[in-house]
Each structure stands twice: as C-alpha cells, then as structure tokens.
Amino acid sequence: MTQRVLIIEDEPEIAAMIQLHLDRAGFQATICDNGEDGLASIAAHAPDLVILDLMLPGIDGLELCRQLKYDAATRVIPIIMVTARGEESDVVSGLEMGADDYMVKPFSPRELSARVRAVLRRRAGDLPEVDESTAVSGIQVNTDRHEVSVDGVSVDLTLTEFQILRFLMSRPGFVRTRDQIIEAAHGPHVVMSKRTIDVHITALRKKLGRAGDAIETIRGVGYRLESDVIATEP
Amino acid sequence: MNRTAFAITLVAAGTMTLCAAMLAPGGAFWGLLTACCGVLAVGVGTTGLVRVVQVGTGPSGREERLRSILNSISTAVIAVRGDDVILGLNSAATVLLDLDDADPVGVPLHQAGVPEPVLAFVAAARRTGSCSTAELSIDSDDHQTLIVRSEPLVVDGDGQGMVLVLDDVTRMRRLETMRSDFAANVSHELRTPITAIQGYAELLDESSQGTDKDHAQVILRNCRRLSAIIEDLLALARLEGESQAAFTVEDSVPVHDLLDAVTRSCADEASHASITMRVDCNDQLAVQGSTALLEQAVSNLVTNAIRYGGSGSMVELRATQAGDAAEIAVVDHGGGIPLEHHSRVFERFYRIDRGRSRQVGGTGLGLAIVKNIVLAHKGSVALKETPGGGCTFVMSLPAV
Numbered sequence: 001m002t003q004r005v006l007i008i009e010d011e012p013e014i015a016a017m018i019q020l021h022l023d024r025a026g027f028q029a030t031i032c033d034n035g036e037d038g039l040a041s042i043a044a045h046a047p048d049l050v051i052l053d054l055m056l057p058g059i060d061g062l063e064l065c066r067q068l069k070y071d072a073a074t075r076v077i078p079i080i081m082v083t084a085r086g087e088e089s090d091v092v093s094g095l096e097m098g099a100d101d102y103m104v105k106p107f108s109p110r111e112l113s114a115r116v117r118a119v120l121r122r123r124a125g126d127l128p129e130v131d132e133s134t135a136v137s138g139i140q141v142n143t144d145r146h147e148v149s150v151d152g153v154s155v156d157l158t159l160t161e162f163q164i165l166r167f168l169m170s171r172p173g174f175v176r177t178r179d180q181i182i183e184a185a186h187g188p189h190v191v192m193s194k195r196t197i198d199v200h201i202t203a204l205r206k207k208l209g210r211a212g213d214a215i216e217t218i219r220g221v222g223y224r225l226e227s228d229v230i231a232t233e234p
Numbered sequence: 235m236n237r238t239a240f241a242i243t244l245v246a247a248g249t250m251t252l253c254a255a256m257l258a259p260g261g262a263f264w265g266l267l268t269a270c271c272g273v274l275a276v277g278v279g280t281t282g283l284v285r286v287v288q289v290g291t292g293p294s295g296r297e298e299r300l301r302s303i304l305n306s307i308s309t310a311v312i313a314v315r316g317d318d319v320i321l322g323l324n325s326a327a328t329v330l331l332d333l334d335d336a337d338p339v340g341v342p343l344h345q346a347g348v349p350e351p352v353l354a355f356v357a358a359a360r361r362t363g364s365c366s367t368a369e370l371s372i373d374s375d376d377h378q379t380l381i382v383r384s385e386p387l388v389v390d391g392d393g394q395g396m397v398l399v400l401d402d403v404t405r406m407r408r409l410e411t412m413r414s415d416f417a418a419n420v421s422h423e424l425r426t427p428i429t430a431i432q433g434y435a436e437l438l439d440e441s442s443q444g445t446d447k448d449h450a451q452v453i454l455r456n457c458r459r460l461s462a463i464i465e466d467l468l469a470l471a472r473l474e475g476e477s478q479a480a481f482t483v484e485d486s487v488p489v490h491d492l493l494d495a496v497t498r499s500c501a502d503e504a505s506h507a508s509i510t511m512r513v514d515c516n517d518q519l520a521v522q523g524s525t526a527l528l529e530q531a532v533s534n535l536v537t538n539a540i541r542y543g544g545s546g547s548m549v550e551l552r553a554t555q556a557g558d559a560a561e562i563a564v565v566d567h568g569g570g571i572p573l574e575h576h577s578r579v580f581e582r583f584y585r586i587d588r589g590r591s592r593q594v595g596g597t598g599l600g601l602a603i604v605k606n607i608v609l610a611h612k613g614s615v616a617l618k619e620t621p622g623g624g625c626t627f628v629m630s631l632p633a634v
Binding site: 011013014017018020021024055084085104105106107108109110195198202205212213217219220 | 421422425426428429430431432433434436437440457461484491494495498499501525526
C-alpha cells in the first residue's frame, strides 16, 4: 500500500519540489499551504506522516504540532519539522512536543526522502526495545545485565551513562534533546543542569573509545547516535 | 558679552545639580552655575543628542537662565516634594510624559497624568530612600520605553523630595530588537530560495545524463558553497551584533575536552587528506566562555590546517598555560603563508591565492569568525610561522 505524506508548507515551489521527490521515492504526497487546511485535511483523512514547515501564516507550525500531539486521534502520526529560521529553540520545543525529526533549510530533498523512510520504518517496527541483537557502530547493549560492549570488548559504565546510551540507541540517527536525555536517565520532573548531561556524554564517549565518535553533538539542540539507517540513499 | 565656549556633558548627576540649584536659588551650587553661563554646549550622553544653546548673561535673572538650560536638554527632569507634589519640571518632561497642558507645578504626580509605571517607581524609590534606576515600559499607543533615575532632594527642610530624570530609549531599544531580528530574518529569506534551487537541481541531477548532469552538479556544488557562506556570514553578524550577551558563558570549559571534541569532528576530513592529528594538552587547563563558540573557533583553525597542511603531514594541537592565559596553538607543516599577508589573513574574504582557495574550498570567513569569537572571549589570536615551514595559529584566552 502506498504510504501517504502530507506536506504543510506555504512556499509553493518548495512544497512542489518536496512532493516531486517523495513521489519519485514511491510515496503519495499531498500539499496544504497553511495550518488550518492542514488540520482539516488530517482530520478528514489521516496521513502516514506529516512534513511540517514551522513558519506558516495563520496557525504556526509549532502550534499545529502541539495540537496534533495533544489529540489522541492524531498523536501517532509522525511529524518531520522543516525550518528556515535556524532557531534551535523552535526545534527543541518541537522535538519535546513529540515531533520525530527535523530538517533545516536548505536541505537535500534526497535526505528528506531518506528520513521519511526511516521514520516510517521505525513507526512500523513500533520502537523495538534495545537488546543484545541491537548493535550500532559496534556498540552492543545487554539491558538485563546492564552490560555494554564495543567490538566484543566489555565496557564499564555508570548507571547514568548506561541509561543515556540505551536511550540514544533506542532511536539511532534521531536527535534527542538534553531534557529528553535527562528524563530518560533520571525520570520525569528531575531538575538538572543541561551542562551535567554534557559532562556525562563526554565521559561516555571516552569510555566507548573509537565507537564514542558515533555520539554526535547537534549544536544547540542535543545529541544523536550516528547510524547508517538514515544515510542518504542515492 | 561673550565668554569662551565650553561644553558640559550633562549626565544624571549634572542634571540633578542644575535642578536642585533652580529649586533652591540660595544653594551652594548657584555661584558655580552662574559662572558657567556663557555659551553652553549641552550634550546629553544617554541619548546622544546635542544641542547648542545661547543663554543670556544679562540681568534677566539667574532662575530664568537655569530654566532655559533645563528646558533645552532633551532629558526629562521632574522635581517632586515628599507628598508627590510637582515642584518643577522642564519642557522635555511635559512632552515625554504627555502631561496635561495646564501647568502641572503644584499638582500631585498622579493628578498630572504621569503614567502608572512611573508612579510605582516613585513609590518604590521612596521606600528604599536612595538613588535608584529602572527601565519602564509605558503601555501607551506608541509603547514607550523609559529609563528613569531618582535621587533624593532636600527642599525647605523636607527630606522626602526627589528628582526624577527620564530618558526615552524607545528608539534605541527598537533598533536593538531590529538588529537581533535581522540575522533570523536574513537567514529565512536566503535559505528559502536556496532550498528551492538545491531541490530542483537534485531533480535535474537525477533525471539527466552527460553534460546536463555535469551542469546540475555544478549548480549543486555552488548551492552548498553559497549556503556555507550564508551560515558563516550569519555567525559573524550574531557575533558582532551583541558580542557578550549573545552567548551563554560557562564558568569553566576544560580545554582538553574542547580539543577532544574538535579532533572528533574533524577526523573524517583529516583521514581523507591522510593527515594525522596530535593533541598535546595540559589536563588542568580551563577557560571561561561558550563551549560551542570555542569549538567552532578551534575547529575552523584545524580545518584550515588540514586543508593547507599537505597530504600525509601532521596537524598538532597544543595547549599550554602562559601566565594568566591559556594558549591553544594549531600547527600545520604545509607551505605556510608569506609574511606580507600575515596582518590581513583575519579580514573577511581576504584571499592569498584565489585559485588555490577555490580548489580547497572554504568560505573566506573562517578566520574572521575565529577572530571575532576570540575577541568576544577577551582573548587574542595571532599567526606565526612554524619552524621548518607551515602556519601556527595561537589563540590566547584568559585561563580560569
């Protein structure tokens, strides 16, 4: 079955360009040029994924994201945000509201197609638990025994470092904000300096040695574990 | 009768003095002030406005002269008694606060139509009893922003008096907002068309063959270059626009972690160029500043070193303590830069060899960004020759 992608973008040429690329990639893409029409279209016929420009006339992208994630009927629809303002705070808010991914203009539409595919694949697998079978960049995690190994050699991590690594490994290739990482490592409602997370990440990278390079800092937003899953597919 | 012209810069204290003297003509300031009444050039520092005022020195009365001086400055001045009754004010105050036409002298502040935030400020200043300053937003049609200062005033034995000095900084604040919005707006306006060009060029690239494909790839390559230049220009604009307030300063950034992060992010590029990186760093060394910006600065230097170091060579990162400073040196063993260019390499778009620059890529802004980041951290950066050939860039930052 062809998967449907709704593009909510007010720049007609960019919307058409994204649509062309997605059509070629085998998706069925439709366009709404404002947030109100976007909401109506989603209510009438829920798409498999939404590509959402953050700067829209009328209801802006973040507000639309909030509404979609608030409503139980639309919460499950994955969202990829697109922004041209380079405002990291918008991206962080969007990710924390539950958007799955984001792209900053100018982006390569090939990469966007690859990300759409990755998000949908992940959605289909419904977030598999990280277990021994999960290996990213040579890192392997055994959740039951709290053991981590890199290229078969066991690595000694603190509990916090372990939780952070497991959290990043649960969605390789996707950015996690610092607040999301704090919540994953220490539970909700824990007030903690964001700098503390940076310190944990630095320690974690050192312990992972060569594989530590796979933990990428996304300036102003957070961290992600690099993964070949999202690599641009030609 | 003309006297030598001289200038007084009226800052808050000066204005207070004038006002106090006007209200108490027998005061000690009187003699001093009348002596100054030649041609006065009055500059008001806070707004940058300068007016030249001709003040008579005839027998027309000292009070009138002072009134003329007060009325000629663009800073608003109001003197009030302990019970908030207005003792005197200048014409700038009448205009700024949009007070009623009727003479407000002798009327309490709240009856004269003084805006609520100013009244609240007066009440608060009275409680603390000392000088205070605040920035107030007046919720009128034109959303004024005022800086208000107060200073105690003793009139006729009443110690509760107060002089208020108000400056209209609405325009200044608006300009500041515009400047910080500029970077965000420019980035949106430029990124959107580039996204379209890049997207359609990728479509052409996919669907064409032969020369057409080559042409599409030239477009793509130049798109990437253009967006890199825009990112760098915006980075520079942000750095220059606000210098200090623009970034969060962390108390202690370990230099070792900084260099570690940079070598990780440059690892791919280095291995492509068959370059080995070596880090030599004192573990205790730390500086104050923004990790993100400092990483960017070091990373720009390392990227240059990789590009110009020559295949198979070594790029060294050395960090040492030199007195109060932490010195981070990025050393390459490439062809170096002729001495006559040393003083200009930090200028934007300064190219030593255009052909070479095109070959190795780069935006022409990398070193300008380094310099601005280092200056924002109250440090310095210099270029030296590496013994045996090559470039050594040394960043010197205040150590923690």
